[in-house]
Amino acid sequence: MKTTATNLSIFRKAPVFQNLSDNDLIRIAEAAHLRKIxxxxxxxxxxxxxxxxYLLLEGQLKMTQSxxxxxxxxxxxxxxxxxxxxxxxxxxxxxxxxAQAALDCSAVYWSKTELMEFVLQIPQLAMNTLRMMAEYxxxxxxRLRQSATERVERRLARALLRLASQSGRRVEEGVLIDxxxxxxxxxxxxxxxxxxxxxxxxxxxxxxxxxxxxxxxIIRYPHGLVNIAEDLxx
Amino acid sequence: MKTTATNLSIFRKAPVFQNLSDNDLIRIAEAAHLRKIxxxxxxxxxxxxxxxxYLLLEGQLKMTQSxxxxxxxxxxxxxxxxxxxxxxxxxxxxxxxxAQAALDCSAVYWSKTELMEFVLQIPQLAMNTLRMMAEYxxxxxxRLRQSATERVERRLARALLRLASQSGRRVEEGVLIDxxxxxxxxxxxxxxxxxxxxxxxxxxxxxxxxxxxxxxxIIRYPHGLVNIAEDLxx
DNA sequence: GCTGATCTTTGCGCCAGAGCAAAGATCAGC
DNA sequence: GCTGATCTTTGCTCTGGCGCAAAGATCAGC
Numbered sequence: 001m002k003t004t005a006t007n008l009s010i011f012r013k014a015p016v017f018q019n020l021s022d023n024d025l026i027r028i029a030e031a032a033h034l035r036k037i038x039x040x041x042x043x044x045x046x047x048x049x050x051x052x053x054y055l056l057l058e059g060q061l062k063m064t065q066s067x068x069x070x071x072x073x074x075x076x077x078x079x080x081x082x083x084x085x086x087x088x089x090x091x092x093x094x095x096x097x098x099a100q101a102a103l104d105c106s107a108v109y110w111s112k113t114e115l116m117e118f119v120l121q122i123p124q125l126a127m128n129t130l131r132m133m134a135e136y137x138x139x140x141x142x143r144l145r146q147s148a149t150e151r152v153e154r155r156l157a158r159a160l161l162r163l164a165s166q167s168g169r170r171v172e173e174g175v176l177i178d179x180x181x182x183x184x185x186x187x188x189x190x191x192x193x194x195x196x197x198x199x200x201x202x203x204x205x206x207x208x209x210x211x212x213x214x215x216x217x218i219i220r221y222p223h224g225l226v227n228i229a230e231d232l233x234x
Numbered sequence: 235m236k237t238t239a240t241n242l243s244i245f246r247k248a249p250v251f252q253n254l255s256d257n258d259l260i261r262i263a264e265a266a267h268l269r270k271i272x273x274x275x276x277x278x279x280x281x282x283x284x285x286x287x288y289l290l291l292e293g294q295l296k297m298t299q300s301x302x303x304x305x306x307x308x309x310x311x312x313x314x315x316x317x318x319x320x321x322x323x324x325x326x327x328x329x330x331x332x333a334q335a336a337l338d339c340s341a342v343y344w345s346k347t348e349l350m351e352f353v354l355q356i357p358q359l360a361m362n363t364l365r366m367m368a369e370y371x372x373x374x375x376x377r378l379r380q381s382a383t384e385r386v387e388r389r390l391a392r393a394l395l396r397l398a399s400q401s402g403r404r405v406e407e408g409v410l411i412d413x414x415x416x417x418x419x420x421x422x423x424x425x426x427x428x429x430x431x432x433x434x435x436x437x438x439x440x441x442x443x444x445x446x447x448x449x450x451x452i453i454r455y456p457h458g459l460v461n462i463a464e465d466l467x468x
Numbered sequence: 469g470c471t472g473a474t475c476t477t478t479g480c481g482c483c484a485g486a487g488c489a490a491a492g493a494t495c496a497g498c
Numbered sequence: 499g500c501t502g503a504t505c506t507t508t509g510c511t512c513t514g515g516c517g518c519a520a521a522g523a524t525c526a527g528c
Contacts, residue, residue: 065375065376065379067379067380067383067384071379071383073378073379073382073383075375075378086368087368087371087372089364089368090361090364090365090367090368090369091365092368092372096372096375096376097375116361119357119360119361119364120357120360120361121357123353123354123355123357123360126353126354126357126360126361126364127324127350127353127354127360129364130323130324130353130360130363130364130367131324131325133324133364133367133368133370133371134320134321134323134324134326134367135324136367136371137321137367137370137371137374138321138326138330140371140374140375140378141299141309141330141331141374142299142330143378144307144309144374144377144378144381144425145299145301145305145307146301147378147381147382147425148307148381148422148424148425149301149305149307149425150301151514151515152514152515182474182475182476183475183476183477184475188382190382191378191381191382191383192515192516193515193516193517194475194476195476195477195478195515195516195517195518196514196515196516198476198477198478199477199478199515201476202476202477202478212476213524214474214475214476214523214524214525215475385484385485386484386485416504416505416506417505417506417507418505426485426486427485427486427487428505428506429485429486429487429488429506429507429508430484430485430486432506432507432508433485433507433508435506436506436507436508446506447494448493448494448495448504448505448506449494449505449506
């Protein structure tokens with residue numbers, strides 16, 4: 001891909017490319033291929049051969065996993081600057097999740113072999129990738145513990161706070177979670193039903209903690225949610 | 235550590251050291267430190283500064299995570315040949331889990347800096363570590379999906395099958411899960427209570443699927459458990 | 469501005485599984 | 499072989515949250 005100042009600066013901000021030399025960064029950027037998709041479309045589906053690793057430049061993605069009987073779980077939301085499909089690097093045969101655009105997206109990608117070359121040549125890049133994976137492991141461990149030991153209300157509060165810190169945008173009424181996110185999506189993030197999620201949100205809205213809209217949540221008093229998420233005596 | 239033929243052969247079998255040159259393997263082995271602990275003792279606790287990476291040579295370990303209010307979750311069982319505490323490599327400040335010996339254990343360890351040297355010098359080692367992390371990520375994603383969408387009975391069947399494949403030993407009556415594993419432990423693995431676990435196990439025992447003992451489970455008909463774990467129409 | 473499609477809310481019944489309590493196994497140490 | 503400690507089983511009750519159904523919002527396209 002042609003290296004422009006613009007996308008090089010996005011590269012530089014990506015956690016996975018931290019502390020790389022400009023030289024390396026440019027080489028990597030030049031090997032990248034661009035791919036834009038529209039909201040609702042997919043970069044790849046669960047079960048597709050894992051051949052590319054992507055870096056999201058613009059937009060937001062939902063990474064979901066489905067069970068054989070069609071039940072879905074929303075694993076994470078990817079925002080600009082994040083790598084996705086990185087399991088391909090680790091020789092996984094197929095993607096374990098699907099990557100669907102929640103907004104119009106632009107991303108760059110490398111083939112497995114291309115990026116692996118860089119990883120083998122640039123130790124810092126190997127360390128960064130390793131670090132990213134380790135963070136995921138820790139996050140999933142936390143979520144697993146939470147889903148085993150905590151009830152829906154607390155998990156929901158946590159999920160909203162996490163989303164706000166990752167994709168939040170300051171607006172008049174509070175912090176808007178800046179992607180179309182249905183009750184169903186929220187339910188799939190925390191392992192609950194959309195009904196239960198809707199009930200808690202309504203309750204919180206009536207207490208003034210949040211403002212609701214269709215596929216929209218605005219957090220008015222984050223601290224209220226923190227209380228629900230952390231309080232040891234509910 | 236003095237390099238003996240014995241422990242070098244254990245090293246060679248460890249997934250994380252696959253495809254390394256003998257030369258590299260010997261260098262790594264010589265830098266390792268030995269540490270044995272007895273059943274019940276800990277290699278490290280959750281919250282300890284993450285300074286060492288371990289390779290288990292003998293025994294079995296339980297990796298558990300606790301929430302602030304004391305609730306515990308059993309994340310995984312480590313058996314011989316597996317690396318643990320690897321988050322230390324990725325600059326994590328503290329261990330996110332505790333590592334407790336379920337049997338008498340012997341392990342070798344390296345300091346974070348020692349092993350990082352090797353990872354930076356030996357690309358194949360970096361790839362192996364990355365691969366291990368990616369496998370963990372995928373496993374946790376699966377478990378998270380299961381805990382969100384599947385009920386206790388199925389999760390329990392899966393957990394037993396996983397344990398059997400990892401730590402199973404063929405005995406007269408079937409496949410023994412070869413480490414002391416209480417009902418409580420099983421419950422903590424799948425996010426349930428020991429009561430519920432006990433009920434399902436008793437039920438299965440009366441159907442001849444398993445043989446139970448104190449901190450012991452023998453699987454007589456793995457296929458029966460597979461049915462429970464996989465069947466789409468329960 | 470109407471129409472159909474999609475998303476959300478709310479009411480109600482129900483049940484898987486949690487949370488006790490109490491009795492029964494099994495083991496380790498003396 | 500007794501004793502206390504630990505682990506397990508089983509009965510019972512209770513409830514968080516699921517699973518509808520049906521009505522209300524909101525949006526997109528014509």
